[in-house]
């Protein structure tokens with residue numbers, strides 16, 4: 001498949017906003033590089049990109065409307081008058097090589113590591129998830145995934161059934177299994193996400209504990225834990241579907257919610273969920289809690 005990428009000059013003030021806008025525009029992946037070409041971004045969670053000149057690269061399928069991407073970026077106050085960018089056609093393998101160079105192991109909480117499947121594992125005694133996201137979302141570098149991983153790492157998952165709603169690469173559900181869950185059910189509207197989740201489950205030797213479904217094919221069941229890293233709007237619109245997957249007393253964590261949207265999501269779930277404090281990382285939040293009996 002052919003790809004097109006946009007490289008954008010950014011800085012500490014704009015890099016995260018550019019990344020979020022590229023995701024919103026439908027980018028298959030977003031990468032940060034130091035514009036001076038020195039090694040590359042894989043920030044520790046909770047740290048801020050501080051290079052004075054960072055290049056943010058968004059990758060899109062070759063037929064993507066890049067004028068629409070540029071228009072979306074220019075709606076941002078700090079970019080509208082000084083957006084510097086370059087659009088390039090890429091061969092599949094060029095992008096893969098660049099992206100693989102940029103993805104390094106990242107630690108979440110005390111014991112969980114997400115490790116690119118082509119790199120050495122830093123701590124063999126840790127809970128290691130080997131990951132190749134393929135074309136699906138979910139490497140752990142995005143704050144929304146990080147918020148969910150940290151939440152999972154803090155739960156007792158032993159023997160639990162976990163739903164990963166919007167599973168992408170399968171990163172959350174596979175981490176849950178590695179952290180002790182008995183069964184993971186991944187649901188996604190994107191067939192490539194289901195494929196990536198199965199590949200990653202195989203990579204981690206947990207394929208026998210994982211099932212994946214398109215929403216229209218999912219069987220009836222209820223789970224002990226639901227993680228849903230989609231966006232605020234589907235979280236609000238699908239609240240009865242999502243709550244229907246969770247047992248009374250079960251726990252839920254939702255992300256993909258910008259800070260200004262968190263209250264509107266909490267308001268919809270609060271009749272059914274005893275809510276925890278909302279967690280914040282950068283512009284993003286996690287809304288979590290326990291289902292009322």
Ligand SMILES: C[S@@+](CC[C@H](N)C(=O)[O-])C[C@H]1O[C@@H](n2cnc3c(N)ncnc32)[C@H](O)[C@@H]1O
Pocket residue numbers: 136137138139140144145148164165166167168169170171172187188189190193215229230234238256
């Ligand atoms: C932000 S990614 C999250 C991927 C991964 N769970 C993570 O945390 O990194 C959101 C995923 O939700 C899927 N998605 C979006 N809307 C959905 C819906 N209504 N039902 C199921 N999946 C959905 C997308 O295809 C995408 O794979």
